[in-house]
Amino acid sequence: MRSSSPTRRVALLGALAVFTLAGCSAPAASAPEPSVDTHGAIDGATELAEPALGLTSVDADGRVTHLDLLEETTTEIGEVRVPTAVHSDGRYLFVADDEGVSIVDSGVWTWDHVDHFHYYRAEARVLGDVDGGGTATVATSNSSTTGGTGLFFPASGEAVLLDTEALSKGEIVERFRLDRSSGAGLVVPVGSFAAVAAGDEVSLHTADGAEAGARTPCVDPAGTITTRVGAVIGCRDGALLVTVADTGPAVERIPYPEGTTAPRATVFANREGRPTVAAPAGEAGIWMLDTRERTWTLVPTAEPVVQATAVDDKDAHLLALTPDGRVLVLDGETGQLRARTEPLVGASLAAGRPVSLLADQQRAYLGGAEEGRLWELDFADGARVAREFTPATAPLFTAETGR
Template identity: 55%
Template sequence: MTDRRPLTFLTGALALVVLAGCASGAPASPAETPTESSAGHGEIAGAAEVAEPPLQLVSIDDKGAVGSLDLLDGSASRLGTVGEPESVATDGRYVFVAVDGGVGVIDSGVWTWDHVDHFHYYRAEPAVVGEVRGEGPVSVSTGPLSTAGGTGLYFAGSGEAVLLDNAELSRGRIVETLRVETGLADGVVAPLGDGALVSDADGGLSFHGADGTAAQGVVACASPSGAIATRAGLVVGCADGAVLATLEGGDPAFERIPYPEGATAERASAFEARKGRPTVAALAGDQGFWLLDARERAWQLVRTAVPLVSVVAADDADGNVVALDEDGRVRVYAAATGEERAVTEPLVDAADGPGVGLSVDAQRAYLNDPATGVVHEIAYADEARIARTLETPTRPDFFAEVGR
């Protein structure tokens, strides 16, 4: 492995910011503060605080063997096994693996705690935690913090909405704070504070508190699909736009963000972004992609010359949006203008199974190639340069980037 990522100097400076910020940083406005808090800035017993983001790749082969590759020092290890994977999702610490009959939960042992104006970074022992039972395809919705709040699992086969306690997960225990039978084949359960928004039979989203109590707040949202935690609040996609949810004094507050008048592109059904940013991206059918700026409550449709299969908003200073097209090329767009800034050669067969995925952090994008068994590390802000081609300890039929 060559061209190691130049993080040491940068994150050393960030460590100084952390110390100064904890001592005297001014509080952020409520809309800019993650909705959960936890003692010790996300620290848990047995974890070590480190000076820089402990970035790793968790790889899962088609039989369920799990491995971990450290992106900083190149060390690799095997973590155990889960069931045969069907899809994966992550909050930047835990990896949730859809398997036959439920969801396997992996604790990578690395995470970042977001304190709005600075961050804390931790390492602990990784582990395969266990499995949550459920029927049919599952959609996973994660919160802003891995040691507080919850993670939502919506099982389409049974119409059950399940909320997991993240504080308990951080201690190696799977605890459900709610399991609701909605009676709906399609729906969402999206973490908000210590509770969650859950699809209801009346075409809306109801807020369930930490004790499972329902209907503390209800908002209309036809055909909800896709939920993501942003810097400005929780976003849930609806047939006519999106709902932005925040907590005010423990009670949910809702704002509707309708699509632009006259919009004809396919609706957004799943959102992706660099973790903790206000602007998120979603496919717009074969026309291009949507950008939703949750802070400005505004949609933007970016039309592209080629169809895309995935898109992620980096939401950085340069406004980069990173996408994978149907020919397996990674393309980088300017959010403000839709201009294509860079494109790679074909790197993967984008139709090569459900596990092909694209992950974006502050400096790099990662794309797994199940056919060749490698993960491409791409410097998306540097003309989409291939920085490294990484071999993982288990074949990366599925993968997730963690430590973010």
Template identity: 60%
Template sequence: MTTTRKDPVRSRVALFTLAAVLTIALSSCAGGPSAAPVSADTAGGDGHGAITGAEEVAEPQLGLTWIDPDGTVTHLDLLDESLTELGETAPPTGMSTDGRYLFADTGAGLEIVDSGVWTWDHVDHFHYYRAAPHLLGSVTGDGSTHVATSNLSTSGGTGISFAGSGDAVLLDTEALSKGEVTERFRIEREPHDGLVVPVGSFALVTEAVDGVGATVVGYSADGTEMGLVEPCADPAGTVTTRVGAVIGCRDGALLAHVADEELQVERIPYPEGATAPAARSFDNREGRPTVAGLAGSEGIWLLDTRNRSWKLLPSPAPLVHVTAVDDDDDHLLALTQDGRVLVLSGGDGSILAQTEPLVADSLAAGASPTLIADQHRAYLSAPTERRLYEIDYADAARIARTFDTATQPAFVAETGR
């Protein structure tokens, strides 16, 4: 395989199945590339994301893991460009991820895929792990789902809201890391398009009136109601930052975190006099404090969770998605309706760089390209074109690598982060 990082040359990859996961030199976070493997019993003795059978490695094991329309799961290792077919799920209608697990919505529940690669964020440093990928199992439920995760894939909870039945489920994420699908609680609610948002050892669960979300209610991990109730008209969109978990409401957002072992919820209203539509979803570089969401067709909402403040930027073109990189230059990334990726200024929304239309055929066909930002690169899926792009957004939106795929990358996650 030939890959260029200077010019937009396509790196064509033939799909195949590896007999085993490649062995990589291992180290602890303090050791160099030649350091010995660290066992789950000794790595970060206070629970730095290690599990039995996993190997701690010297660098993040970044990959792109996707599910095609028929349910075939494929993993592309971004370090050596090898591909592994991980198995099959039922044909999905949607997918969510926390950077390790893929939660495939099948319309009759969720099927969970463990990519086998993850990062433990210890604020001032990171731990990187690799284990055998596999299909974990399923969670039954009726109707479309919304999945909310934390930034840690070996502790806390994973929230699932089933729109058809109204069931609110909190999974034990530590059990997931050990290959077990365990429900901490399952609460019956009025059916609605709702949320179950994990916050430390707690969870916020939306409740509906006449089929529309109206409040969020605090629960302990065992499903005990805590007496915390916050108004939140028409809740939509959630994301977890280092500051806390965000839930979008019609009049602003709720920011939840744990302080002194208690669940705390703050309200961050939209600026006084704002008339732009509320954000219906949020996206960012994982863990960063600033998140972004579209204000309908009128602009881009930026929420700084550290400063508890909103900013409305103009849209430089009709957009379908936006995400906050929240780097030193306050970059934003956006996908336009004609298939271009824009690099935007977080100060005024101006265009700093852009690509040619990369996913025009996918958007015209009604497919949903995925745009992902990490610290160094952006990744864009092109389902109809059967292609994946790696974009260096800090270098004039240069196409660093292109991967052609034998199947449609319909639902894509960047894993290992």
């Protein structure tokens, strides 16, 4: 087991064959360190008038492909090890297996300036690997050019913070690697800090690994997501919300409503950056956590759900996946059913295979490994199937990128 170490740079693995995305002719170049005035731009990237939305997938053999949703063309990016889990921040895919995490840059991203956005396209490529023991949990911020990305390896108990700005230059740089006890854990980036959840407590750290405040109890940490308000860490009795102010990082506890018997939230999902997030609560319904109001709401559902994601728009759309593979469109305040699909991914769920349910402001995307298909759903129009794609290789994991 390795102890806390200084910044280490992991060399890119050999000469990578670079596949540019459809319509992209940007050169492969190292980027200068961006300043706060670059609006998320890096050298070699092209700024676009609209987001270059796509679906980036990894199949069961580790092949990585990108489907351009505007051009409806598919580009091969490269190969990684066979994945057991995939996490994405809307640009990068962090492909985990028992040996570590492979990092894929989809080459498309959105820079959020709060009141407006900037959209970019650069080269798509496999950046390299970060070694670690056991399938890592991955936590990202809402920025793909600044801050950090957290990895926690459960078998080795290693907590790693990567430099996300370095990733935007094609480099894998570890800001810290700390030893913790093996088992479940999280490394959650928050501004220029990170929270490490392991061993029934959360510690705060600067980017170089030094502790930055008192430790906070968190029994059985599981599940994390970053909203516009701050970073969420799931605990047995509720959630911790980690924010950063002028005085440094702060931790607030958001307990479950008194007397609740519903299963706890362990997997959070939402439209990226929005303050409200959703998590399945077994047969009891869906937990909604409003990070702005610091409140939990249990939304009842007429049937059990296995996945849920909050669109958090003006119409309070809430999406859920049933055990038989249907997508439900619900009222996020009452749980009232608004629409439902046919059982599109029932075979994948029955076989215990991964299913991806993703949402943006206007569409939802569904992918099933067993079905070998990707669906675009108009959730505001009766869950209508707007488009259906049949990739050349069946996607095992899919992420929406460019948002």
